[in-house]
Structures are given as C-alpha cells and as structure tokens.
Amino acid sequence: MKKLISVEELFNLMNSEKKYVILDCRFDLMNKTYGVDSYKEGHIEGAFLVDVENDLTDNVREHGGRHPFKNHKDFIKIMESYGVDNDTIVITYDDGDMQGAGRLLYQLNNIGFYNVAALNGGLTSYKENGGIIEKKINTPNFNNIHLDTKIDNSFMVNMEYVKSKLYDKNTIIIDSRSNPRYLGLEEPVDKKAGHIPGAKNYFFMDILNIESMKNGSYKSDEVLRKHFEKLDPNKEIIVYCGSGISLMVNALALDKIGIPYKIYPGSFSDWISYDDNKIVTEKE
Numbered sequence: 001m002k003k004l005i006s007v008e009e010l011f012n013l014m015n016s017e018k019k020y021v022i023l024d025c026r027f028d029l030m031n032k033t034y035g036v037d038s039y040k041e042g043h044i045e046g047a048f049l050v051d052v053e054n055d056l057t058d059n060v061r062e063h064g065g066r067h068p069f070k071n072h073k074d075f076i077k078i079m080e081s082y083g084v085d086n087d088t089i090v091i092t093y094d095d096g097d098m099q100g101a102g103r104l105l106y107q108l109n110n111i112g113f114y115n116v117a118a119l120n121g122g123l124t125s126y127k128e129n130g131g132i133i134e135k136k137i138n139t140p141n142f143n144n145i146h147l148d149t150k151i152d153n154s155f156m157v158n159m160e161y162v163k164s165k166l167y168d169k170n171t172i173i174i175d176s177r178s179n180p181r182y183l184g185l186e187e188p189v190d191k192k193a194g195h196i197p198g199a200k201n202y203f204f205m206d207i208l209n210i211e212s213m214k215n216g217s218y219k220s221d222e223v224l225r226k227h228f229e230k231l232d233p234n235k236e237i238i239v240y241c242g243s244g245i246s247l248m249v250n251a252l253a254l255d256k257i258g259i260p261y262k263i264y265p266g267s268f269s270d271w272i273s274y275d276d277n278k279i280v281t282e283k284e
Helices: 007-014 032-039 070-080 099-110 122-128 158-162 222-228 247-256 266-270
Strands: 020-024 090-095 115-118 171-175 236-240
Touching: 007 090, 007 122, 020 032, 070 099, 090 099, 090 122, 099 115, 099 247, 115 122, 158 266, 236 247, 236 266, 247 266
Parallel strands: 020 090, 090 115, 171 236
Antiparallel strands: none
C-alpha cells in the first residue's frame, strides 16, 4: 500500500465495505494539549484520537532521544485497542503538516504493518473538500482484537550506524530542521545546538503547500524532484530531525518520488546525548 492517500481516495474508502480505522495524530511540540484540544473542536467523522506524546512515545531515557518509539509490546496493544488487526486499513492524519501522521505510519511499518497511509493535506484538505466534521468523542471499545506482527527495522538506523557513516562518500545525511537550528543559531528545545557532522539541510516545511491544502499538503512531484535534485538515489540517504517526528515529512516526500532512504528515529536529541559526538555549526 502506498504511504500517502488523497482526500478523494479517503472518501472512496469511507464509502466502501472495506474495514478501516482513521486515527487523528495532530500534535504540537510546544503545546502538549494541542492534539486533544483540536480533536474536541472537530475531527474526521469516526476518527479516534491518538496521543503522540503517550501512545507513540516511550519513556525518555539517557539515550534514545526526546521521542523514542513506543516499545513494540505496548504499541501493539494500543493499536489493537483501536480495533486494528491485520485485515484493517489504517488512515493517519494531522492538520496537514504530516508530522504526527507520518510518525504513526512509520511506527506501524516498524511492527511490520504496511496496510496504512497518511492523508495528504490532513484535516485541512479534508474540510476544504467537503468532508464531514464531528465533535463527538469517539471512544474505542474493541475486544478480542489480535494484530500479528513481524518487527521490521530494515528502514531504521541508530546512533552507532550514523556515526559509522559520517563523511562517507556513499552516504547522504539529511537534517530536516529549520536552517537556524541546523546552523546552531537557535535551539528552542535541545541542550546543544548545531547538526550532525556532514549533514545537509532540507527543511521539511519547504516541501509543503502552506497557503492551501485543498489538493494536498505536499507540493507537486515535479517540485519535490527539483527540491531533492542534488540527492543521488544510488547513495544511502539517512533522514533525521530534532526528536524523530518532523523527519517523517521528508521521508514521506522521498517515498513519494521514489528515492530510497532510511530514518534515524532518535535524531539530533539522541545524537547529543553522547558527550563524545561532535556537532557542527556551519553549512555543509
């Protein structure tokens, strides 16, 4: 199943006899209650709320970053509680920034579940295309749901792996954060500023249609290919961000235009948790 779904495809799914679950993954790094507050104000008809901070994030430890993936056992139970089994199609969405939706998608991929797609344009596109909004709090009440899984770490890398690839001629490391954070000019969250040595800066917001999401939040494939034209698809591409959420936007875009990649979920917040890891504060 492709990783992005259009609003039109979502409408077709909702009008079909197929089994599906829609999960609201709206999230704001600086406002911990944004997701639940937004859900109460209105959401896609029938959608359940997923709390990115609690449902998708494990306990923060010395290493692993600010938003480590939920441990597999608990994450599987959480997905089962939403009625997700191996015959379910899962649709994830957010406001259209593709961060929360992308995060859940890749965590499902990590447990070997690929029958999932993120809604391109999110709730914004859904509303602009006439989708029904409801304020009812949908509470999952599923019993005897079983999700068979087979852990897939093939698309993920850890700190040791990234460190072994620094300045490797066959590897490109992508930093998905804003340019000021990449350059270490500002750092609103982490205790250190700068970027992983050798990383190239591709700010995730630069590939989204911010003004209008009626036809999806991602810019056209032509624009995306132009944006990433300096990437050699024959090289290994590793994508990271601050804590493993906004990188998903770049990852989905690369997937959309057929460029292979891997993700570093721990990202910069994990990298700097190791005191001997170097940090660069100039453009590379």
